[in-house]
Amino acid sequence: MKRKQPVILGRRAWIERCKSYDLPEGCPESAEVSIIGNNLDSMLTTVRDKDGFEWELNSAHIDTGWLYKIGARFYHESTPQAAEYLQETISRYQSLPDSVALSDSNQKIINDCWKVLRRNGHELPQALTAESSIAR
Numbered sequence: 550m551k552r553k554q555p556v557i558l559g560r561r562a563w564i565e566r567c568k569s570y571d572l573p574e575g576c577p578e579s580a581e582v583s584i585i586g587n588n589l590d591s592m593l594t595t596v597r598d599k600d601g602f603e604w605e606l607n608s609a610h611i612d613t614g615w616l617y618k619i620g621a622r623f624y625h626e627s628t629p630q631a632a633e634y635l636q637e638t639i640s641r642y643q644s645l646p647d648s649v650a651l652s653d654s655n656q657k658i659i660n661d662c663w664k665v666l667r668r669n670g671h672e673l674p675q676a677l678t679a680e681s682s683i684a685r
Contacts, residue, residue: 550618556594556611560626563668564596567609574652578606584611590630595613615665627669635662636671 554560564572564580577598585603586595593665594611597603616623617631624630639662642655649655 551615552618552623554588554613554616556584556589556608558584558587560613562596562614563612564604564606564610565612567607570607570609573604573606575602576606584613626665632669632671634665635666638662645662 555564560583562582562584564576564578564582567574577622580595580598582604584594585597586605587608588594592608593605595603595605596611611631613628615631616624617626617634619630619634624634626635629643639659642659645655
């Protein structure tokens with residue numbers, strides 16, 4: 550089970566594309582940012598990137614990360630417990646027969662796990678090449 554991390558000032562987040570709202574010009578998609586302001590009335594969140602640029606974005610553009618329920622506790626995606634959980638999830642799905650493992654929904658789960666692992670400093674194992682469907 551997982552749930553979104555709430556928007557909290559000072560926390561790390563990532564900018565993501567949203568179908569309903571365009572990103573401001575010059576605002577990089579997938580950039581890691583810090584949350585420096587949050588207006589609940591207007592649903593706008595102010596963020597600052599590593600170069601000091603600031604943007605006011607609709608909250609739909611803010612990815613604050615995930616909390617994963619492991620046992621009775623929730624762990625943020627950046628913790629070793631969550632990394633181990635995500636790696637075990639990938640292994641479990643990869644061990645399924647190809648007819649099941651290669652389904653679109655299973656590939657999405659695997660790709661989402663890798664996205665979270667990569668943005669938290671984990672690399673793809675050597676066994677997975679750029680041609681691998683998981684590496685895409």
